[in-house]
Structure formats: structure tokens, C-alpha cells
Amino acid sequence: MSLRSTTLLPEIEQAVPALRRFARALIARTGATQNPATNQVLADDLVHETVLLALRSERSLDLSRPIRLSLFSSLIGFHAVHLKQAGFIQPNAHVASDFTHNVEQGLIAALDRLTFEDRVVLLLINLEQMSYDEVADVLHITRALVIQRLVRARNQLARSMTGQQAASSLHPHLRLVK
Amino acid sequence: MKRVRLTITDADLAAYVDDEASLVPRADLDTHIEDTPEDRTKVEIWLQQRELLQLAFGRTIDEPVPLALSVTHPKPVRPEIQIGEDRDADPVKCVTPLRNKETKPASPSSVAQSVMSGVFLTGLVLGLIFVFKPTLLGDLSAIFHRFELSGPTSQNLDEISLQLARRASEAHRTFVAARSLAVTGSLNLADDPSLSLALTRLVGVAVRVPDFKTEGLQLVAVRVTPGDLGPSAFLLFQSPMGEDFGLLISRIVGSETSYPVYRDDRGTGTLAWTNGQGGYVLTGQSGSSRLTALRKAGGF
Known part of the structure; x- marks a missing residue:
């Protein structure tokens, strides 16, 4: 193990x-195929996979920016490749609103309706609490595009979740029977 | 004093929610949000979205990281022999003097003699065959043909490997589903020397129960499944995070050694290889890198 690895490992x-x-x-998706x-x-x-790549290609890592951002870039890249291979790059427009009994499932169903690009930006900002500049750095896009995707994702998410609530309030007599 | 109505875009609201820099001063945004119920609702919904995401996935950050993802955990160190330190301890010794291994350049006359004698001997043998036993050539070709069929070719090895991988993935799915019913905890089976012995007798090849403790895995179940040449052993390992990994050990035809091949069988990853008369398959819902790392950790 090289000296550089030992400094990068922590x-x-x-x-x-x-x-x-x-x-x-x-990765979280709704449907029978995923649990x-x-x-x-x-x-x-x-x-x-991401960590392994970082360790193997440590010499090609860009040390001018935090390693964390490089790792996120790799992870997103790997997932995009997997999605393309599996043919799931399009948002899942057929997600039904039958998950309204569970907030978490409802959220995942709403996330499922976002495009891959919008979902990534939303998660990096809302979940990982990255700044717009950091997201732009991770995705190699402009700050303006980050904001555009973020606003689109938030509005779409709000519409999906409101739709679910409306659907559940339209059928209050329906209950999940196990 | 009359208020100047600002044009506030969604981008400004997003920057407000995320505490990012915006062209509109924050105080003006505060006023605008107070005055505009529509935008106020929008900001509240966006803040709720963030809370929901944190609630749904935030707890992952507090979970212990599996050993497989730990990049700084200690690895077993193989003792290395220092050159010149203890020559007697080195089991590999070269007793042939180096000068005996040197080859002398062949002279043109000796090459000619060798070729002539080779041609003469071949002609003599073929002549005798045709004279005394014309059917011998047919017999010889049949023998060679039979050898070709019975010998383990690379194609045969691929088929064996594929068949093993399918069986192993099937066993993995079956036994992982049944594990919760059969075993309720760790049995510390790996430390039992009689287990390897019993499985070796049963399967017919040397079965060594690998120690995956460095990878954080523990042996939780041992099963016997049918194979082509007799029973096969299926060992089920589990990580603290609940990941399941299997190892199928089976006796195979032939004694060739093949490189590990990764295949995805209906969502179950398999890494199959052969070594001597043993066929081995590692299974798990993982990619090739993880299974390859496990194979190395197991000392295969």
C-alpha cells in the first residue's frame, strides 16, 4: 500500500x-421486484464498487477537490451505467398510489417518478446537504442547471405526493387488508 | 411608504430554503414569503420534503459499516521469507549445477544427422504397420478420438462450471429462504474440525471450511445437495448486516483447474471455478468484486 493510499484511506x-x-x-424503488x-x-x-475504484485508481484521483465529491461522482456514474444496462433510465410513470398507507413508501414512489438527473440533484441537496456549487462539481454541470433540476424535482415531488394524498382522501373507506 | 413588488422566482425560493446566495436579499425574501401565501406553502412543502427524506434514509448514517466496506480493517499478513536469512528453511532447493543447464549450440552436421535418422525411423515404423497390421491405423485413430472425448476440454469445463453455478444459485435461494426456519443463530461450526472431515468423506473431495471471519462472515448452516457424482456440500455464511453468502463444493469429472467465472443467475451472483476434482461456487446477492474478495479471503 502506497503512502498516498494511507493518507487517503481515512x-x-x-x-x-x-x-x-x-x-x-x-436505488430505492417501489414494486414487487424490489424490497x-x-x-x-x-x-x-x-x-x-465505488471505494474499490478509488483505491485502484488513486493516482488518477483529483486531489484539488475533496475526495468525498469524487466518490459521489463515481457512485452516480456506476449507478447510471447499471440503470442503462437494466433499461430503467426512464422514470417509473406507472407507480400507483397504493402506497399511501406508508409515508416512506409514498416518498419512494414519488422519487420513482423523477428522472434520474433530477433525483440525483434532489438527494445530494436534501439528503447529503451539499451546496449548489458542490453538486455542480460532483455532476460536472453548471450551478444554474443544478438549480433548474432542483426546482423541477421539488415541484414534481410535491405534485406526486399531493396526488397521493388526494387519492387517499378520495377513498377513505379503502383500507389495506393483509 | 409604498412597497416595491419584487419578481421572485422558484430559484430564489430554492436558494432561500437551502441557505444559498441569491440575487434577492434575504430580508426581502422573508417579506415576500410572508405576503404571498402561495409561495409560503411552496417553501413549507419543500422544507417538509427535506425532513421526510432525512427521516426515511437518514438513519443509515448511524448503522455500523459492514466489514466488507471498511477500507482500514486489518488484513491477515502472510509471513514472508527473507532472502539469505534462513536458507535451510526454504523448501525449494536447486541441486542441479547451473553449468549443466547451459545448452551448447548445435552444429550443422549434428542437425542433419538427427533429421535423417528421424525420417528413416518414421518410414520404417509406417512400413511395418502397413505390412503386418493394416487395421492398426483405424484402431489408433479410435483411441485418439476416445481420448479427445473423455479428456476434460475447456468447453466441458465451461459446461461443468455453468451447471454448478446454476445448482449453487438454486441452493442459495432455497436455503436462504429456509434458513430462518432451520437455524436461529450461529453454530460456531467453522471451528469444528470434524465437520471438514465428515464433509470430505461425504462429498469425495477435500472439503475445507473457509474462515471468512476477516470479512465479518460466520458459518450459520451446512446443507447437503445432490450432485452428478454424489452429494455436494453447501455452506451458508451470514454477515452481521444480514447478507447471505453460500459456498457449494462438489466433486466433478476430470481434474483440470479453471479460472473463476462470475455469472448472474436470476439475481443471485455466482463465482464458479474448479480445482482438481473439486468444483466450487460462491453465491450471494453481490457483484463479482465482492465474491472475488471473498474467494481470496477464503484462501482459494
């Missing part, structure tokens, strides 16, 4: 919990 180690949190939120346990495993695999 920084990478520190970023792992946040990467896991972000990966879970990025929380599978999501956790897939998210950890994604983080594993």
Missing part, C-alpha cells in the same frame, strides 16, 4: 456512511 472511510445513505436513497433487503445489498455493492 478520508474514504469517513465518506462511506454517507455514500451508503445516498446509495440506498438512489428493502435487496436495496440494502445493492446499495452496499454500489458503494463497494
Whole structure:
């Protein structure tokens, strides 16, 4: 292990919990094919891939910016490739509003309706509490585009969640029977 | 004094919510939000969204990081032999003097002699075959053909590996689903030397229960599944985070060694390889990198 690795390792180690949190939120989908346990495993695999790449290609890491941002860039890149391979790059427009009994599931269903780009920006800002400049750095886009995507994502999320609430209030007599 | 009505965009509101710099002063934004119920509702909804996201996924940050994702955890160190430190302890010794290994350049006359004698001997053998036993050539070709069929070719190895991987992934899905019913905790089976011995007798190849403790995995169940040449052993490991990994050990035809091949079988990752008469498959809902790391950690 090189000297450079030993200096980078603590920084990478520190970023792992946040990467896991972000990966879970990025991967979370609704539907029969996905469940929380599978999501956790897939998210950890994604983080594993990201960390492994950072350790293998440490010489190509850009040290002028925080390692954390580089790691997030890699993770998003990996997930985009996986989505393209799986054919899931389009937002899931068929998410039904039958998850209104659970706020978390409702949120995931609403996130599922966002485009990949909008979802990434929303999560980086709302969940990881990154600044607009940091998000622009992670995604290699302009600050203006970050704001545009963020506003679009927030409005879409609000519409989806309001729609779910309206749907549930329209059918108050319906209950989930297990 | 009359208030000047500002044009506030969603971008300004977003900057307000996220405490980012905006062209409109914050005090003016405060006033605008107070005066405009529509934008006030919008800001409240956006703040709620953030809280919901934190509530749904924020707890992940407090969970213990699995050992597999820890980049600074100690790894087992293999003792290295220092050159010149203890020569007697080195089991590999070269007893042939180096000068004996040197090859002399062949002279043109000796090359010609070798070629001539080779041609003469080949002609003599073929002549004798045709004279005394014309059917021998057919027999020889049949023998070679049979050898080609029975010998383990790379194609055969691929098929064996694929079949093993399918069986292992099926066993993984079946036994992971049944694990909660069969075993309620760790059995510390890995420390039992009689387990390896019993499985070796059962399977017919040397079965070594790998120690995945450095990867944070613990052996939680041992199962026996049918195989082509007899029973196979399926070992089920679990991480503290609840990830399940399996190892199928089976006896195979032939004794070739093949490189590990990763396949995804209906959502279950498999890493299959052969070594001698043993076929091995690591299974888990993981990518190839994780299974490869496990294989190395297990000393395979």
C-alpha cells in the first residue's frame, strides 16, 4: 500500500456512511421486484464498487477537490451505467398510489417518478446537504442547471405526493387488508 | 411608504430554503414569503420534503459499516521469507549445477544427422504397420478420438462450471429462504474440525471450511445437495448486516483447474471455478468484486 493510499484511506472511510445513505436513497424503488433487503445489498455493492475504484485508481484521483465529491461522482456514474444496462433510465410513470398507507413508501414512489438527473440533484441537496456549487462539481454541470433540476424535482415531488394524498382522501373507506 | 413588488422566482425560493446566495436579499425574501401565501406553502412543502427524506434514509448514517466496506480493517499478513536469512528453511532447493543447464549450440552436421535418422525411423515404423497390421491405423485413430472425448476440454469445463453455478444459485435461494426456519443463530461450526472431515468423506473431495471471519462472515448452516457424482456440500455464511453468502463444493469429472467465472443467475451472483476434482461456487446477492474478495479471503 502506497503512502498516498494511507493518507487517503481515512478520508474514504469517513465518506462511506454517507455514500451508503445516498446509495440506498438512489436505488430505492417501489414494486414487487424490489424490497428493502435487496436495496440494502445493492446499495452496499454500489458503494463497494465505488471505494474499490478509488483505491485502484488513486493516482488518477483529483486531489484539488475533496475526495468525498469524487466518490459521489463515481457512485452516480456506476449507478447510471447499471440503470442503462437494466433499461430503467426512464422514470417509473406507472407507480400507483397504493402506497399511501406508508409515508416512506409514498416518498419512494414519488422519487420513482423523477428522472434520474433530477433525483440525483434532489438527494445530494436534501439528503447529503451539499451546496449548489458542490453538486455542480460532483455532476460536472453548471450551478444554474443544478438549480433548474432542483426546482423541477421539488415541484414534481410535491405534485406526486399531493396526488397521493388526494387519492387517499378520495377513498377513505379503502383500507389495506393483509 | 409604498412597497416595491419584487419578481421572485422558484430559484430564489430554492436558494432561500437551502441557505444559498441569491440575487434577492434575504430580508426581502422573508417579506415576500410572508405576503404571498402561495409561495409560503411552496417553501413549507419543500422544507417538509427535506425532513421526510432525512427521516426515511437518514438513519443509515448511524448503522455500523459492514466489514466488507471498511477500507482500514486489518488484513491477515502472510509471513514472508527473507532472502539469505534462513536458507535451510526454504523448501525449494536447486541441486542441479547451473553449468549443466547451459545448452551448447548445435552444429550443422549434428542437425542433419538427427533429421535423417528421424525420417528413416518414421518410414520404417509406417512400413511395418502397413505390412503386418493394416487395421492398426483405424484402431489408433479410435483411441485418439476416445481420448479427445473423455479428456476434460475447456468447453466441458465451461459446461461443468455453468451447471454448478446454476445448482449453487438454486441452493442459495432455497436455503436462504429456509434458513430462518432451520437455524436461529450461529453454530460456531467453522471451528469444528470434524465437520471438514465428515464433509470430505461425504462429498469425495477435500472439503475445507473457509474462515471468512476477516470479512465479518460466520458459518450459520451446512446443507447437503445432490450432485452428478454424489452429494455436494453447501455452506451458508451470514454477515452481521444480514447478507447471505453460500459456498457449494462438489466433486466433478476430470481434474483440470479453471479460472473463476462470475455469472448472474436470476439475481443471485455466482463465482464458479474448479480445482482438481473439486468444483466450487460462491453465491450471494453481490457483484463479482465482492465474491472475488471473498474467494481470496477464503484462501482459494
